[in-house]
Amino acid sequence: MSSYIRIASQTLSSGQSSITFSSIPATLNGKxxxxxxxxxxxxxxxxxxPAFRINDNSSFSRVSMNGSGSTAASNSTxxxxxxxxxxxxxxxxxxxxxxxxIEFLDAFATDKHKAVLSRMDAAxxxxxxxxxxxxxxxAISSITLWMNSAAGSTFSLYGIEx
Amino acid sequence: xxxLGILASAGAAAPxxxxxxxxTQVISGDSTSSVTFSNLSGATGYRHLQIRASVAGTKTSxxxxxxxxxxxxxxxxxxxxxxxxxxxxISGSVVTTATLYLGTMARTNVDSPSFAGHIIDIxxxxxxxxxxxxxxxxxxRFETQFIQLKSGLWQNTSAINSITLAPDxxxFSNGSRFSLYGIKx
Numbered sequence: 001m002s003s004y005i006r007i008a009s010q011t012l013s014s015g016q017s018s019i020t021f022s023s024i025p026a027t028l029n030g031k032x033x034x035x036x037x038x039x040x041x042x043x044x045x046x047x048x049x050p051a052f053r054i055n056d057n058s059s060f061s062r063v064s065m066n067g068s069g070s071t072a073a074s075n076s077t078x079x080x081x082x083x084x085x086x087x088x089x090x091x092x093x094x095x096x097x098x099x100x101x102i103e104f105l106d107a108f109a110t111d112k113h114k115a116v117l118s119r120m121d122a123a124x125x126x127x128x129x130x131x132x133x134x135x136x137x138x139a140i141s142s143i144t145l146w147m148n149s150a151a152g153s154t155f156s157l158y159g160i161e162x
Numbered sequence: 163x164x165x166l167g168i169l170a171s172a173g174a175a176a177p178x179x180x181x182x183x184x185x186t187q188v189i190s191g192d193s194t195s196s197v198t199f200s201n202l203s204g205a206t207g208y209r210h211l212q213i214r215a216s217v218a219g220t221k222t223s224x225x226x227x228x229x230x231x232x233x234x235x236x237x238x239x240x241x242x243x244x245x246x247x248x249x250x251x252i253s254g255s256v257v258t259t260a261t262l263y264l265g266t267m268a269r270t271n272v273d274s275p276s277f278a279g280h281i282i283d284i285x286x287x288x289x290x291x292x293x294x295x296x297x298x299x300x301x302x303r304f305e306t307q308f309i310q311l312k313s314g315l316w317q318n319t320s321a322i323n324s325i326t327l328a329p330d331x332x333x334f335s336n337g338s339r340f341s342l343y344g345i346k347x
Contacts, residue, residue: 002182003183004180004181034186034341035341061303062303063302063308065244065245065251073246073251074248074249074251075248075249076247076248076303076307105214105279106216106277106339112275112276112277112337113276113277115216115277115278115302117279117281117301129246129299129301129309129311131279131300131302131309132303133304160341160343161183162183162341
């Protein structure tokens, strides 16, 4: 059986401002999970700065690299209350479509801060890659996506055996 | 807010064997200078390989890089890098070196208990008619901070039988983890 296992998926039937995956299992189908991957295909429901939180943590650090089609830039933040997938100043609008892939490495480790790699791509805004640190050694049990999303947006959570 | 939990579609897997764990190695102690995945000729049911890693090194000054070699070869590695350090974006390239430099690792002396995340894709790893292409995404945000995309090349058409990962100077730190996956195609 594959080591890449779908945990849950959802296609929105109406708009939502946030989506939560809770009770995330550390084992599934007899396999011990090590990493988590979130894949999102979003129809924005309004101007937004997409972000995520894990376990209701409210302290995140990030370093990002962004290409807008005319310039490339990098910035970093410490102790943000959300893990932003894009620069807060680069808000997506309702005319945008974007996809986000968020990789949570060693998601269930209890001796490591959480290392997260994200990619966000919106054709009308730009492309971004970010490395996030969540200063918690707790296993990830929930992920909340703060994405103002319209009906038809899809969100899928996968576990990777390791 | 509607909690999605793990209802309904929980446990659905990709087609059997499409993405499979081959091996995980976790470093114990601070004296390991390299990690090798070997005997990969038996893994030729796969087309591509992926390494997922959380890495830190014992190097205390400057930035330690993770390096990679195939089949023990010490020639034919090229790469292009796009890297953000929190204030600027840097692009670089290396031609025909003795090892493939991937991304920067965390440093245990200042970053513990934080590790850098690395995802390495090796495309058509077992082809005997193609040079090997590597894609890298990695980053870390603590005292050491970076986000990096890299394209690598091993200018060799041999099927990959072994992969050796090593820190650029010093050793891997306790708890560093390397998981190798085979991907069918």
